[in-house]
Amino acid sequence: xxxxxxxxxxxxxxxxxxxxxxxxxxxxxxxxxxxxxxxxxxxxxxxxxxxxxxxxxxxxxxxxxxxxxxxxxxxxxxxxxxxxxxxxxxxxxxxxxxx
Numbered sequence: 001x002x003x004x005x006x007x008x009x010x011x012x013x014x015x016x017x018x019x020x021x022x023x024x025x026x027x028x029x030x031x032x033x034x035x036x037x038x039x040x041x042x043x044x045x046x047x048x049x050x051x052x053x054x055x056x057x058x059x060x061x062x063x064x065x066x067x068x069x070x071x072x073x074x075x076x077x078x079x080x081x082x083x084x085x086x087x088x089x090x091x092x093x094x095x096x097x098x099x
Contacts, residue, residue: 033057
């Protein structure tokens with residue numbers, strides 16, 4: 001079942017997020033099961049919404065690729081993460097990725 005991941009990570013800066021992206025390279029080596037990733041910053045830090053085909057897909061990506069990158073980059077603290085079942089998803093034709 002598809003899930004929506006909501007993440008908030010206090011204190012993370014855009015520079016730290018970009019360093020993690022450079023380490024994990026998830027835009028070049030897309031994780032199995034990832035459908036959509038959106039990230040933004042507010043005064044309290046990093047916010048992310050993802051859609052995954054299954055929660056286990058994210059958990060595998062986290063264990064195998066993301067957690068080692070977090071340590072390598074030296075990110076402090078832990079994110080607040082919740083998963084919710086996706087009721088429906090729609091991606092308009094012609095929608096592409098990128099910044």
